[in-house]
Amino acid sequence: MKLFFFSAPAPTSASTVLGTKCYDRNYNSSKWYQSRPVKQMCHSFDSLDELESGITADDIIFVFQVPIPREKTILDFSRWQQNLIGTLIPEVFYDENDTGKQPSSQHDIETQLTVDARLAYQNKGDPDDKWTPLASSVEERKLECSILAEHRKPGYQYSCSLIPLFELGSLHHDFYLLNLRLPNKLAGKEVNRGLSRLENLMVAFINQNGGFTKVWVSLKTVFFPLVVVALVWFWRRICLLARPPALLECCILELGAALTLLNLPLEYLTLLVDCPWMTVLGDIRQGVFYASLLSFWLIFAGEHLMDEVERNRLRAYWRHLSAVLGGCVCLFIFDMCERGVQLTNPFYSIWVTDIGTNLALAFIILAGICAGLYFCFLSYMIWKVGSWTQCVMLRVSSAT
Known part of the structure; x- marks a missing residue:
């Protein structure tokens, strides 16, 4: 975006993170599973074929730790980035036992996906294993996947729709950790039974760019006092007239007040407190x-x-x-x-x-x-x- 002498990057940026697959026979909902550093890394695996016998979906945790390092440099979020949105991207492969498209559906796979999700945060200076819980919930999402007829062979991947996962209205902390499970049983009820061969989970993390926020807030900081001065001058001139204010003049005042409220740079507040x-x-x-x-x-x-x-x-x-x-x-x-x-x-x-x-x-x-x-x-x-x-x-x- 370019305006006069201001130049800013795109409003948002996205990074897609492949989940680290971990397993724990004695899964503990109060324990946080992380992918780094090496000393704190969970028991991970690359393929389902590597798992020991007796491991079920209840024991598998998908770990997402953001932001991810770049060129061996540890990155952290900035409060200027304002918000964080997570979108789930499943990787489902064709299996010989798949029944194909149902008569009542336009998709080859259309089922309810039950997700046990937990989100935590960490700040600079905290111990590597200290994660403060932010939110946890068991949610249901619709999983819709399709595959071409000529690709109905083992090894081919379904094309699945994106699944909205979470949205944070404030990016106040430096690091975030997301733990996801797709259990087979939950509260004595069988769930996630309509899944095919789900190999991986990816999450697209979308946040507002800090550079864009700085330019945007700078414009608000400049125009906010200008609009206030113009509004005060206008109403003062109206009050000097020998008649009461007309309806149209009151509407102009109301519109100016609404514009002033919109231009109020409240984003500065997010730099100090969690909002x-x-x-x-x-x-x-x-x-x-x-x-x-x-x-x-x-x-x-x-x-x-x-x-x-x-x-x-x-x-x-x-x-x-x-x-x-x-x-x-x-x-x-x-x-x-x-x-x-x-x-x-x-x-x-x-x-x-x-x-x-x-x-x-x-x-x-x-x-x-x-x-x-x-x-x-x-x-x-x-x-x-x-x-x-x-x-x-x-x-x-x-x-x-």
Whole structure:
């Protein structure tokens, strides 16, 4: 991104990490399995064929330790990187016992994947074996894989869809450790029975680039006081008039206040304290700004149409503004159902169950309907403004 003399890298970067396969016959949910350093490394293996007899999926742990070293240099995360998203990439190979595509499915493999996930963090100066638990959860995800007919042979790999795993709204610590299990039994119930030959798990870790954040926050730091000064000057001039502020002038003040809130560089706060709610707060700030902007457009067009009796009254626009309010409420509820819950459980996703998916789609569709009604209202009002302007011009020309 380039703006004037500012130059920044891409907003996000991703690194794909192949999970280290470890096994422990006496699996302990309070023990953290790590892939480095060598002294703390778990009992690892490369292939399922290397496992001792009696080892089951309950004893296998997939370990992801990030960031990974580069050129023998230990790297760490920066708080400027703001957030971290994990996406699961399974490597499933064809097996002779696979039954193929089911009549009711478009995929060769379509099953529920039960994941026992644990996430921990470590800071510089901590002992190598000290990991502080951050989150743990047993989650279900949909696994959908397909394979071409000519590749239905042992050794060929399925093409599987990406699986959202977790989302952290704050990247406050230096190192993170992710332990994943795909158990056969959980709470006395058999799970993960529809899997084929799963050889590896990879996780794509996506984070915001620190350089981009620095440029973005610098722009906010510059424009925030400028907008505040302009807003104070504007309202001071309005207050000096001999009449009360007009509705349109109040809307301009509201829009300026929403823009000021959006430009407030709260990202500096993440450099000092852990702020997992920053992503939710950012969504709310953007929602307030867009709601103010959409309302301003409606009132700006309407003030050119209303007569002297109706003009300058907010309640005259209640039908039009109800579309804006309805859309904002739907999107806010959807955001709270997804990212609001992730504040306590970063592994949560509303899309993993049929009920959650239908609920999310319902709110999105309702918001889309409100958006459609809004643009119908706005287009109609703009058309009426144009027609009214033409009539006035014709009257003026005929009078002269």
